[in-house]
Amino acid sequence: MAQLIDGKAISAQIKEEVKEKVAALKEQGCEVTLAVIQVGADPASSVYVRNKKKACEYVGVRSLAYELPEETTEEKLLELIREMNDRTDVNGILVQLPLPKHIDEEKVLDAISPLKDVDGFHPQNVGALCIGKPGFVSCTPAGVIQLLKRSGIEIAGKECVVVGRSNIVGKPMALLLLRENGTVTVAHSRTKDLKEVTKRADILVVAVGRPKMITADYVKEGAVVIDVGIHRNEQNKLCGDVDFDSVEPVCSAITPVPGGVGPMTIAMLMNNCLESVSLQAIRG
Numbered sequence: 001m002a003q004l005i006d007g008k009a010i011s012a013q014i015k016e017e018v019k020e021k022v023a024a025l026k027e028q029g030c031e032v033t034l035a036v037i038q039v040g041a042d043p044a045s046s047v048y049v050r051n052k053k054k055a056c057e058y059v060g061v062r063s064l065a066y067e068l069p070e071e072t073t074e075e076k077l078l079e080l081i082r083e084m085n086d087r088t089d090v091n092g093i094l095v096q097l098p099l100p101k102h103i104d105e106e107k108v109l110d111a112i113s114p115l116k117d118v119d120g121f122h123p124q125n126v127g128a129l130c131i132g133k134p135g136f137v138s139c140t141p142a143g144v145i146q147l148l149k150r151s152g153i154e155i156a157g158k159e160c161v162v163v164g165r166s167n168i169v170g171k172p173m174a175l176l177l178l179r180e181n182g183t184v185t186v187a188h189s190r191t192k193d194l195k196e197v198t199k200r201a202d203i204l205v206v207a208v209g210r211p212k213m214i215t216a217d218y219v220k221e222g223a224v225v226i227d228v229g230i231h232r233n234e235q236n237k238l239c240g241d242v243d244f245d246s247v248e249p250v251c252s253a254i255t256p257v258p259g260g261v262g263p264m265t266i267a268m269l270m271n272n273c274l275e276s277v278s279l280q281a282i283r284g
C-alpha cells in the first residue's frame with residue numbers, strides 16, 4: 001500500500017504554526033493584514049474568496065474585503081491597487097482571478113507591489129525564485145514542497161518530472177524542485193513520448209488540468225506521485241489529473257484528491273501573508 005500524503009493534516013499543522021507567529025506579531029503591535037479584491041461575482045471565485053477569508057480569521061490575519069462590481073473599469077481597479085500598495089497597514093494584496101474580460105489581468109498583477117504580492121505572480125517574485133533571492137513563491141507549488149518535506153520524502157538528487165508548465169504551477173514547481181537539488185524535467189503538451197519521460201521520475205508532479213490522465217503505465221514502480229489537478233465530475237465528485245485507483249498500487253506515496261495538494265494552497269497563502277511582514281522589513 002502506498003503512503004497517503006495527508007494534505008489536510010499537513011495544512012492544518014502549517015496554519016497552526018502561522019497562527020502562533022501572527023499572534024506573536026500582534027503582541028508586538030503588528031497586525032498582519034491582507035486585502036482581498038474580487039471583481040464581479042463569479043460563483044467559483046466567491047467560494048475561493050470566502051475560504052481565504054475564513055483562513056485569515058482562523059490564523060488571525062486581518063482581511064479587508066473589496067468586492068467590486070463586474071463593470072469596474074481597469075483604471076478603477078488599478079487605482080485601488082495603488083492605494084493598497086501605499087497603505088502601510090496593508091501587508092498583502094490578493095486579486096482573485098479570473099478578472100472580467102475587459103480588464104487586462106497581466107497589467108493588474110504587475111501593478112501589485114512585489115513586496116505585497118502574496119500570490120507570488122509578480123515577475124519580480126518569479127525572477128527572485130529563479131535566481132534564489134527572497135520573495136513570494138506561488139502558493140500551490142510551495143505547498144507541494146511542504147507536502148514532500150513534511151512527509152519525509154527526500155528531493156535532493158531525485159529525478160523529478162513536472163507535467164505542466166503554467167506560470168502559476170508547473171514553472172515555479174520546477175524551479176522549487178531545482179532549488180531543493182532535484183534533477184528536474186518539465187513535460188508539456190509538445191513532449192514526445194510522455195510516458196517514457198514520466199516513467200523516469202522518482203517524484204512525479206502532475207499539473208495538466210486533464211481528469212485522470214495519468215494512469216499506472218505513466219508511473220515507475222515506487223515513485224512518489226503528487227496530483228495538483230482538481231476536477232468536479234457530473235456526480236459533483238472531485239478527482240485529480242491522476243487516476244488514483246490505477247496509480248496507487250504502483251507508487252510508494254501519493255496525494256489524494258480531495259485532501260492532498262488542495263488544502264495546502266490556502267495554508268501557504270497564510271504563510272505568505274506572515275512572510276510579507278519580514279520581506280517588507282528586509283526590502284521595504
Ligand code: NDP
Pocket residue numbers: 140163164165166167168169170187188189190191194207208209210228229230231241261262265
Ligand atoms: P494550465 O491549463 O494553465 O496548464 C496545463 C499544462 O499542462 C500546460 O503547460 C499544458 O501544456 C500541459 N498539458 C496539457 N495537456 C497535456 C498533455 N496531454 N500532455 C502533456 N502536457 C499537457 O493549468 P494549471 O497549471 O493552472 O493547473 C493544472 C491543474 O491544477 C488543473 O487541474 C487545476 O485545476 C489545478 N490547480 C489546482 C490548484 C490547487 O490549489 N490544488 C491550484 C492551481 C491549479 P502546454 O503549455 O504545452 O499547453
